[in-house]
Amino acid sequence: xxxxxxxxxxxxxxxxxxxxxxxxxxxxxxxxxxxxxxxxxxxxxxxxxxxxxxxxxxxxxxxxxxxxxxxxxxxxxxxxxxxxxxxxxxxxxxxxxxxxxxxxxxxxxxxxx
Numbered sequence: 538x539x540x541x542x543x544x545x546x547x548x549x550x551x552x553x554x555x556x557x558x559x560x561x562x563x564x565x566x567x568x569x570x571x572x573x574x575x576x577x578x579x580x581x582x583x584x585x586x587x588x589x590x591x592x593x594x595x596x597x598x599x600x601x602x603x604x605x606x607x608x609x610x611x612x613x614x615x616x617x618x619x620x621x622x623x624x625x626x627x628x629x630x631x632x633x634x635x636x637x638x639x640x641x642x643x644x645x646x647x648x649x650x
Contacts, residue, residue, distance in 0.1 A: 557581075575625065576615045579603060586611040601626060 555562040555577075569577075579585050588599045589611045600608045604626050 570620050572620055572625065573615050575604075576609075576619070579605075580611040580613075582611075 582603070585603050585608075588596070588603070589608045592599045592608060596608055597606075600606060605624055606626060607624070609624070
């Protein structure tokens with residue numbers, strides 16, 4: 538295993554995040570939005586950590602792999618303002634619809650906001 542493979546295999550930096558082994562770290566968990574939970578788990582994902590370090594926030598392709606519209610650096614904390622932002626791809630699709638063409642083929646399209 539070379540140095541790059543080793544770096545890719547380990548969890549890079551857990552930083553000042555909550556200790557998932559300590560129940561007292563999650564006393565407020567019942568108030569968390571699904572976005573906060575999503576970020577909590579995603580930022581601990583070693584693949585996401587590596588992607589956010591290597592490619593930066595402008596890599597739409599890498600962000601989409603993780604269901605996000607942009608790659609937020611993994612070591613940043615969740616902010617309550619993020620509950621109002623559309624950071625997750627699932628929130629970008631506001632409607633899905635379809636219709637039948639004259640020749641009997643179905644056409645499906647997504648409307649994004």
